[in-house]
Amino acid sequence: MEVSAILCSRCQHPLPAAAFNATGMTACAYCASLFRLIAFPAALQPVEQGKPGELILIDGEAGCFYHPEKKAVLPCDSCGRFLCSLCDVEMNGEHLCPPCIESGKKKGRLKKLENHRIRYDDVALALAILPLVFFGCASPLTAPIALYVAVRYWNTPGSILPRTKFRFAVAILFAVIQIIGSGVVGYLWITGRLK
Amino acid sequence: MAHGSEYMRLPGRGGSFYKQSLWLGPDHLLSVTNRGYSEDYKRFYYRDVRAIQIRRTSAYAVINVVCGAFLMICVVVQLLGAFLWGWTEGAQVAFALCTGLFATLCLVNVLLGPTCAVHLYTAVHNESMPSLNRLRSADKATRLLRAKIESVQGALTRESVLQNAGALDSTTAPDVAPPVVVEPYNGNFHWSLFALLLFNSILIVVGAFYRNPMLQIVNTVVYLAMGICMIGALIRQRKSSMGKGLRRLAWASTVYIWFVSVLGSFVAMFILFEKGLRPGHYDYRDVLRAALDRVPSDSIPLLVLALFSAACSLAIGLAGFVLMMQYRRENR
Numbered sequence: 001m002e003v004s005a006i007l008c009s010r011c012q013h014p015l016p017a018a019a020f021n022a023t024g025m026t027a028c029a030y031c032a033s034l035f036r037l038i039a040f041p042a043a044l045q046p047v048e049q050g051k052p053g054e055l056i057l058i059d060g061e062a063g064c065f066y067h068p069e070k071k072a073v074l075p076c077d078s079c080g081r082f083l084c085s086l087c088d089v090e091m092n093g094e095h096l097c098p099p100c101i102e103s104g105k106k107k108g109r110l111k112k113l114e115n116h117r118i119r120y121d122d123v124a125l126a127l128a129i130l131p132l133v134f135f136g137c138a139s140p141l142t143a144p145i146a147l148y149v150a151v152r153y154w155n156t157p158g159s160i161l162p163r164t165k166f167r168f169a170v171a172i173l174f175a176v177i178q179i180i181g182s183g184v185v186g187y188l189w190i191t192g193r194l195k
Numbered sequence: 196m197a198h199g200s201e202y203m204r205l206p207g208r209g210g211s212f213y214k215q216s217l218w219l220g221p222d223h224l225l226s227v228t229n230r231g232y233s234e235d236y237k238r239f240y241y242r243d244v245r246a247i248q249i250r251r252t253s254a255y256a257v258i259n260v261v262c263g264a265f266l267m268i269c270v271v272v273q274l275l276g277a278f279l280w281g282w283t284e285g286a287q288v289a290f291a292l293c294t295g296l297f298a299t300l301c302l303v304n305v306l307l308g309p310t311c312a313v314h315l316y317t318a319v320h321n322e323s324m325p326s327l328n329r330l331r332s333a334d335k336a337t338r339l340l341r342a343k344i345e346s347v348q349g350a351l352t353r354e355s356v357l358q359n360a361g362a363l364d365s366t367t368a369p370d371v372a373p374p375v376v377v378e379p380y381n382g383n384f385h386w387s388l389f390a391l392l393l394f395n396s397i398l399i400v401v402g403a404f405y406r407n408p409m410l411q412i413v414n415t416v417v418y419l420a421m422g423i424c425m426i427g428a429l430i431r432q433r434k435s436s437m438g439k440g441l442r443r444l445a446w447a448s449t450v451y452i453w454f455v456s457v458l459g460s461f462v463a464m465f466i467l468f469e470k471g472l473r474p475g476h477y478d479y480r481d482v483l484r485a486a487l488d489r490v491p492s493d494s495i496p497l498l499v500l501a502l503f504s505a506a507c508s509l510a511i512g513l514a515g516f517v518l519m520m521q522y523r524r525e526n527r
Contacts, residue, residue: 004318006245006246006248006316007321008248008250009248009250009312009314009321009323010250010312015248017356017357017359017360018360020246020351020356021351021353021356025251033250033251034250034251035248035249035250035251036248036249037246037247037248037249038246038247038248038249038337038341039245039246039351039356040244040245040246040344040345040348040350040351041348041349041350041351041355042242042243042244042245042317042318042348043245043246043316043351044351044355044356044359047318048318112238114236115235115236115237116233116234116235116236117233117234117236118232118233119232119233119234122231122232123232126232159227159234160202160225160227160234160236161202161218161227161234162202
């Protein structure tokens with residue numbers, strides 16, 4: 001197996017070994033752009049090829065659940081189905097099959113596969129504040145929606161990153177004030193005390 | 196780590212449309228793309244990172260040159276307005292705000308320092324890190340990141356690099372370099388651009404001494420045509436076999452056209468101010484009338500600017516013609 005080259009991010013030409021962890025900037029031999037390359041031991045390791053999975057040669061050998069013609073090498077740690085080396089995915093020390101990974105990702109059990117989250121606190125805050133600033137007349141409609149979003153998603157995990165419930169609290173406060181304000185204005189208007 | 200979270204923020208924040216930020220996790224680097232009301236995550240495990248490339252970019256110099264040029268023009272016009280053209284206080288304050296804006300942009304750019312592009316490599320990734328767009332923040336972030344990666348992988352010694360230098364450099368030989376795709380290009384856009392620049396220099400000189408509405412219209416059409424040819428030339432030369440000289444001339448003509456457009460706007464503003472027309476109190480007919488009422492030879496600064504523009508146009512046009520003839524000979 002060969003060590004694969006690291007390509008210049010500008011001209012896509014391979015970078016020379018002399019540039020690896022060199023002190024100061026080096027000029028690319030092709031595009032002349034100045035760069036610094038911080039390399040790690042993984043850069044010198046050959047890229048591993050995927051395992052194809054062995055075919056069953058002897059009768060009675062256990063076969064893979066998804067590829068019956070291939071030899072099973074271990075069971076899935078989640079569903080227990082036999083897996084060939086092609087179907088085996090190692091993750092955090094566990095061996096899982098692709099459908100278990102898919103369902104784990106959908107249900108949010110595999111945190112490390114999560115690649116998208118909606119920030120409901122920002123949605124609630126925007127619904128509570130933006131209509132107030134830009135379209136004041138829409139706030140009787142948007143304030144209850146903001147309140148609903150804030151209460152409904154209060155316990156839903158927000159961002160993976162550090163984040164407090166401050167936005168939710170502000171959204172609830174503003175939404176409640178707007179609802180009460182709209183109610184008072186509506187009452188005064190109906191009773192004819194608002195001209 | 197903030198709020199007992201497993202992530203620690205790395206310096207730098209940026210991105211063209213969506214903002215990106217980088218976070219150090221226990222066993223991976225988390226790249227977070229903020230899409231307004233949602234976030235997208237990408238994880239790069241420390242054990243998989245092969246290298247980080249920090250490449251200097253020209254954005255720092257370009258921003259400085261562009262803002263500096265605008266600043267210089269603003270300062271010159273401001274001084275001329277105050278001492279020569281007798282601007283009102285209101286006009287001077289309004290223009291001073293414009294000058295201040297460019298000065299602030301220049302200062303902020305200088306304080307932020309040189310720009311760079313950072314790429315992270317794994318066996319299957321070559322991922323750009325738009326949040327690390329300044330050399331200072333990139334250095335700081337890579338120092339922290341390097342410590343984390345080396346705690347997992349260990350440090351790459353110079354000896355091990357030299358041992359594998361043969362294998363690494365065998366792929367760097369020019370014969371295995373990606374082939375450069377050259378598209379055939381007869382240089383029509385460049386020919387037209389340089390011819391228009393020569394014609395433009397004549398028009399400027401004639402227009403400096405001779406007042407004629409037709410001349411103004413022809414001049415405007417020539418500038419529009421130059422703009423179109425310039426865009427065409429810049430696009431077509433990218434994958435052509437043109438030499439550096441011609442490519443640079445195309446860029447020089449771009450700078451020239453941009454410079455003349457900016458200058459033209461300032462001169463138009465000056466003429467309108469001089470005629471006592473204030474924003475909101477004139478329409479395009481007034482602008483045209485004001486432009487036609489003046490010829491550069493009426494005032495020394497305008498004449499100098501016109502002759503300077505004509506000289507630049509002539510120089511770029513002539514140099515372009517010479518290089519284009521050479522290019523045609525080489526590609527015959």
